[in-house]
Amino acid sequence: NAGVTQTPKFQVLKTGQSMTLQCAQDMNHEYMSWYRQDPGMGLRLIHYSVGAGITDQGEVPNGYNVSRSTTEDFPLRLLSAAPSQTSVYFCASSFRDGSYEQYFGPGTRLTVT
Amino acid sequence: AQSVTQLGSHVSVSEGALVLLRCNYSSSVPPYLFWYVQYPNQGLQLLLKYTSAATLVKGINGFEAEFKKSETSFHLTKPSAHMSDAAEYFCAGVNTDKLIFGTGTRLQVFP
Secondary structure (H helix, E strand, C coil), X not given: CCCEEEECCEEEECCCCCEEEEEEECCCCCEEEEEEEECCCEEEEEEEEEECCEEEEXXXXXXXXXXXXXXXXXXXXXXXXXXXXXXXXXXXXXXXXXXXXXXXXXXXXXXXX | CCEEEEXXXXXXXXXXXXXXXXXEEECCCCCCEEXXXXXXXXXXXXXXXXXXXXXXXXXXXXCEEEEEHHHCEEEEEECCCCHHHCEEEEEEEEECCEXXXXXXXXXXXXX
């Protein structure tokens, strides 16, 4: 059981470039989410999904796109990277059983220059 | 709607001393509350969670938290700090089916 996996671990982008952060889970969790972590701000929800084909915006969705074509995968796309998107990104997943207990991936550290 | 507030962005203790990390919540309904720990360069790991079954919740690594409705608090404690407890700790609650996090408290443990 790999849990929640994220790739890459580190990434440097130039302003205006695009990229996709990958997230996968092998626990058959219905719920998946993306957070960004910035110093002094805790974790803020970017987008989330309650099942394949269903996504919704979180607290800070601007500049990010997501899709959920399978239960296992939930990629996060940056269409035109900006320095303000420099952050550590975490993917998390959980069952939709009312426990709200989320399992987190190891994170992707993104720097936009 | 629920929110959580962590008091103190940094806490320093000596090894063997009591650890107390503070979290207050705002909610008009019985809350779901969590404490997560993040070790350097790692993801978040669940320490413990409150789900109204008991007001004193025991978690991993000797941590526990007490839900106090009268004080709207869910503070995290450990009787005796260990060097390995140095990490960032996040309190979290549930708001409209989504997990929301406090701003975090970094715990330093000195020998």
